Amino acid sequence: MYQPILEFIRNLYTTPKGSIFLHEPLFIGNERKYVLDAIDSTFVSSIGEYVNRFEKMMAEITGAKYAVALVNGTAALQVAIQLAGVKREDEVITQALTFIATANATSYLGATPHFVDVDLDTLGMSPKSLRIRLEEIAEIRDGQCFNKQTNKRISACVPMHTFGFPVRIDEIVSICEEYHIPVVEDAAESLGSYYKGKHTGTFGKLATFSFNGNKTVTCGGGGAIITDDEELAKRAKYITTTAKIPHRWEFVHSEIGYNFRMPNLNAALACAQLEQLDSYMENKRETADKYQKYFSTFDFVKHLKEPTDSKANYWLNAIQFEDKNHRDKFLEFSNGQGIMTRPVWRLMNKLEMFKDVPTGKLENSEFLESRIVNIPSSVRK
Numbered sequence: 001m002y003q004p005i006l007e008f009i010r011n012l013y014t015t016p017k018g019s020i021f022l023h024e025p026l027f028i029g030n031e032r033k034y035v036l037d038a039i040d041s042t043f044v045s046s047i048g049e050y051v052n053r054f055e056k057m058m059a060e061i062t063g064a065k066y067a068v069a070l071v072n073g074t075a076a077l078q079v080a081i082q083l084a085g086v087k088r089e090d091e092v093i094t095q096a097l098t099f100i101a102t103a104n105a106t107s108y109l110g111a112t113p114h115f116v117d118v119d120l121d122t123l124g125m126s127p128k129s130l131r132i133r134l135e136e137i138a139e140i141r142d143g144q145c146f147n148k149q150t151n152k153r154i155s156a157c158v159p160m161h162t163f164g165f166p167v168r169i170d171e172i173v174s175i176c177e178e179y180h181i182p183v184v185e186d187a188a189e190s191l192g193s194y195y196k197g198k199h200t201g202t203f204g205k206l207a208t209f210s211f212n213g214n215k216t217v218t219c220g221g222g223g224a225i226i227t228d229d230e231e232l233a234k235r236a237k238y239i240t241t242t243a244k245i246p247h248r249w250e251f252v253h254s255e256i257g258y259n260f261r262m263p264n265l266n267a268a269l270a271c272a273q274l275e276q277l278d279s280y281m282e283n284k285r286e287t288a289d290k291y292q293k294y295f296s297t298f299d300f301v302k303h304l305k306e307p308t309d310s311k312a313n314y315w316l317n318a319i320q321f322e323d324k325n326h327r328d329k330f331l332e333f334s335n336g337q338g339i340m341t342r343p344v345w346r347l348m349n350k351l352e353m354f355k356d357v358p359t360g361k362l363e364n365s366e367f368l369e370s371r372i373v374n375i376p377s378s379v380r381k
């Protein structure tokens, strides 16, 4: 019963035999040229023209005033959450259905994630669930938000744009404003995705992107922070370059910083990839259309379409089975035939290290966790 689906995927990717991966990189632009150029320049490390160019390109593409290049998306999240004002012992609200990096970044800062539910159509943080949870537990003291049950400060909210589907970010930002909570968007999966005509990541105080090998655009490993706040952008650059006070020869550092810079070698690859973003988007949206049409003929599974008011990058296409039984059988069958398919992440609150953290009701997250499968979504050659 699943055989036709696999044949459809093999056809789509013109791969009659062998493996089809979930998301493979494609290097058909200036990748080799720029990387060789970086090598020839000897500027392969954290200072170089490609890093500057990458930051400019990211600002142009997203419409943010500033972009800062980092070593990966997880480090970018950690720094962005810190710059939003999160301190040890604070709480950071995020969604239960997300990739581990979102919750880990908070933990690295000595803060605790606090999970709320997602919407069924966006797969990202539900404004309704956020509001209900805040009404239940939040209290404003001296202009700051506290969880009156744990007595901890709630100092940031980190929604994530799942698989490139934009969340209802305007509503989330306005709820957070009421509660004096800064928003950091985890836009790791949503480069090229727009909400109400604006690029994802430009609604919150800061946002982060990832350029890992499986993302829409990759540079091997890389990340970025974007913001409209000049001070925050400067701070991001400063603390990720060891917080060194500029001087021609003296080594003086003003605080505990990080070495989280993106090497110029990776930035060269990133620039070449970013040049192709528009064509990748067209290609990926065409693939999503084909999947959408094809799956509309089934009754036990559907292809998830981008939510209203948004234009998604369709980083990973997701299908939703009517029950867990179908999902499990499909995972078994497809992976057995060399077609890579993956369930969605285990909910964060079910992982050993987060099993005791504060959590709202998670009905939608539970529902989706047992039904969603990602299917091959690489840019087609």
Ligand SMILES: *Cc1c(COP(=O)(O)O)cnc(C)c1O
Pocket: 072, 073, 074, 075, 077, 098, 099, 101, 102, 160, 186, 188, 189, 209, 210, 211, 212, 222, 223
């Ligand atoms: C990929 C990803 C990250 C960051 O990943 P890195 O591999 O560290 O670049 C963060 N959050 C989400 C939701 C992601 O998918």
